[in-house]
Amino acid sequence: MMTALKGAFRSMADSAPEGAPAERPAAAPTAETTPEPASAPVTPLVEMVNVWKRFGEAPRQTVALAGVDLAIRPGEFVTLIGPSGCGKSTLFNMIAGLADTDADGAVLFKGRPQRDGELLGKVSFMPQKDLLFAWRTVIDNATLALEIEGVPRAQARARAAAMLPDFGLAGFETHYPHQLSGGMRQRVALMRTFLFERELMLLDEPFGALDALTRAMMQRWLLDLWEKHRRTVLFITHDIDEAIFLGDRVVVMTARPGRIKTVETIDLPRPRGAEVVTSPEFIEIKRRLLAIVEEESIKSFSTGGAP
Amino acid sequence: MAGRLTETLHRILPVAAGLAALLLLWEGGVWLLDVPVYVLPGPFAILGTMVDNAGPLGAAVQITLGEALAGFVIGSLLGLSIAIVLVLAPPLETALLPLVVMLNSVPSVAFVPLALIWFGLGIASKIALASLAVSFAVLLNAIQGLKRPEQEAVDLMRSFGAGRLGILWRLRLPAAMPSIVTGLRVGLARSTIAVIVAEMMGAYAGIGQVIYQATAQIDYLVVWAAVFLSSLGSLALYGLLTLIDGRLVWWR
Numbered sequence: 001m002m003t004a005l006k007g008a009f010r011s012m013a014d015s016a017p018e019g020a021p022a023e024r025p026a027a028a029p030t031a032e033t034t035p036e037p038a039s040a041p042v043t044p045l046v047e048m049v050n051v052w053k054r055f056g057e058a059p060r061q062t063v064a065l066a067g068v069d070l071a072i073r074p075g076e077f078v079t080l081i082g083p084s085g086c087g088k089s090t091l092f093n094m095i096a097g098l099a100d101t102d103a104d105g106a107v108l109f110k111g112r113p114q115r116d117g118e119l120l121g122k123v124s125f126m127p128q129k130d131l132l133f134a135w136r137t138v139i140d141n142a143t144l145a146l147e148i149e150g151v152p153r154a155q156a157r158a159r160a161a162a163m164l165p166d167f168g169l170a171g172f173e174t175h176y177p178h179q180l181s182g183g184m185r186q187r188v189a190l191m192r193t194f195l196f197e198r199e200l201m202l203l204d205e206p207f208g209a210l211d212a213l214t215r216a217m218m219q220r221w222l223l224d225l226w227e228k229h230r231r232t233v234l235f236i237t238h239d240i241d242e243a244i245f246l247g248d249r250v251v252v253m254t255a256r257p258g259r260i261k262t263v264e265t266i267d268l269p270r271p272r273g274a275e276v277v278t279s280p281e282f283i284e285i286k287r288r289l290l291a292i293v294e295e296e297s298i299k300s301f302s303t304g305g306a307p
Numbered sequence: 308m309a310g311r312l313t314e315t316l317h318r319i320l321p322v323a324a325g326l327a328a329l330l331l332l333w334e335g336g337v338w339l340l341d342v343p344v345y346v347l348p349g350p351f352a353i354l355g356t357m358v359d360n361a362g363p364l365g366a367a368v369q370i371t372l373g374e375a376l377a378g379f380v381i382g383s384l385l386g387l388s389i390a391i392v393l394v395l396a397p398p399l400e401t402a403l404l405p406l407v408v409m410l411n412s413v414p415s416v417a418f419v420p421l422a423l424i425w426f427g428l429g430i431a432s433k434i435a436l437a438s439l440a441v442s443f444a445v446l447l448n449a450i451q452g453l454k455r456p457e458q459e460a461v462d463l464m465r466s467f468g469a470g471r472l473g474i475l476w477r478l479r480l481p482a483a484m485p486s487i488v489t490g491l492r493v494g495l496a497r498s499t500i501a502v503i504v505a506e507m508m509g510a511y512a513g514i515g516q517v518i519y520q521a522t523a524q525i526d527y528l529v530v531w532a533a534v535f536l537s538s539l540g541s542l543a544l545y546g547l548l549t550l551i552d553g554r555l556v557w558w559r
Binding site for chain 1 (some may be wrong): 464466
């Protein structure tokens with residue numbers, strides 16, 4: 001069924017998830033507060049080096065991001081949490097190539113600095129809203145990126161059709177977005193992102209608008225899918241449970257100006273089932289992260305938070 | 308099929324009944340109050356005149372509708388093309404859009420004398436006027452529609468590697484379709500008005516000229532017959548447009 005995507009699979013996917021840590025550098029734990037050195041065993045797929053974003057002139061300047069350093073290794077699932085207005089979306093736009101970093105920093109892709117929209121078309125990006133096109137059916141929404149890439153329509157549709165069952169959309173290919181539920185629309189948007197086969201996937205709160213039950217289901221489903229395809233994922237969320245449940249590492253950002261407060265490596269075994277969230281290890285991680293995030297939220301609240 | 312037929316019947320029947328009631332009321336009122344013909348003739352007298360003069364009236368209305376339709380097509384294409392150019396080149400838009408809005412606020416019939424001088428009394432002047440009237444309506448609505456997609460959707464397209472033309476073709480144009488259809492509707496109404504008014508002020512043929520001449524000859528029945536016929540003609544054009552609407556906004 002998934003043969004259409006074979007090319008995008010990482011060989012790593014073939015081994016059991018337990019085999020994965022072997023590929024992660026032993027230095028991983030020390031990477032909690034500092035970026036990995038360039039000499040790390042595995043070149044990061046994407047690396048942010050001293051990323052700043054300032055708006056306006058000196059006295060009334062707003063600093064959205066202040067010296068963010070973060071490296072993401074191939075095949076990793078990194079989740080990012082932080083109070084609202086901490087510059088998460090700005091960071092995402094930079095990695096997608098939609099915005100430039102200030103000149104004193106850089107985003108590196110496979111070790112090479114990228115500027116002026118060079119990253120456009122290299123990263124598979126899913127914004128917060130599903131942004132499905134009302135005039136396209138499910139299947140034609142899913143193939144949007146393929147069409148832009150110049151894949152013939154029949155071929156694009158065939159590839160999408162093969163993925164429909166995995167996304168729980170079999171039988172809905174000729175429906176229009178207004179005929180779908182919120183969860184289904186989100187899955188179509190995810191499928192569109194998946195079909196744009198790039199090594200790095202950026203997901204900006206994809207489940208933010210869903211109810212708790214649908215959300216939990218979608219999280220497990222996303223993990224299944226990720227374990228099959230092993231793309232590198234950077235995932236923004238407001239939800240600590242979601243961040244821990246999904247991530248290999250959880251990155252916590254500070255209130256504005258956004259910087260990286262801490263990086264927590266999540267060693268919970270994979271595949272992770274629903275019961276993980278009630279395990280003592282999970283609760284312990286959550287307790288620790290919650291304290292940090294609360295502190296930041298209060299800070300952002302007392303300084304007025306997002307403008 | 309049968310279901311659709313009954314549905315259509317259900318929609319048409321009340322309208323037809325209302326129309327019939329109106330005509331009867333009109334006829335009865337005229338007869339009861341003994342209204343003179345030059346004030347208001349009865350509807351059946353008008354219908355009779357229409358039948359009696361079917362030949363010349365039909366020819367006139369054909370010319371008028373032909374001019375209106377030609378102007379509509381040319382004006383729509385013109386308006387849409389200019390809208391696309393302006394949206395692709397924002398500096399041009401900032402420079403030209405105020406001008407367009409200014410020109411649009413002048414009623415297009417004000418240009419009739421100029422059009423007659425420039426394009427003569429034949430069909431060219433009518434088509435030119437209709438094109439002018441239609442193009443503004445389509446242009447302004449199309450610009451609004453083309454700019455409707457939110458920045459996030461544009462960014463999504465960019466992240467997929469789409470260029471300006473790709474974004475125009477796959478995002479802006481389809482998103483603009485409902486607005487464009489609104490522009491087409493407004494434009495069509497304006498186009499028939501412009502043509503008929505222009506014909507009244509100077510033409511060799513057409514329903515406007517028939518109205519003008521009949522008024523000069525104090526032949527009020529023919530005036531009314533021509534007015535009736537031109538409304539029927541506009542209604543037919545509008546029906547045609549409604550058919551096209553469904554194809555332009557196919558996803559609803």
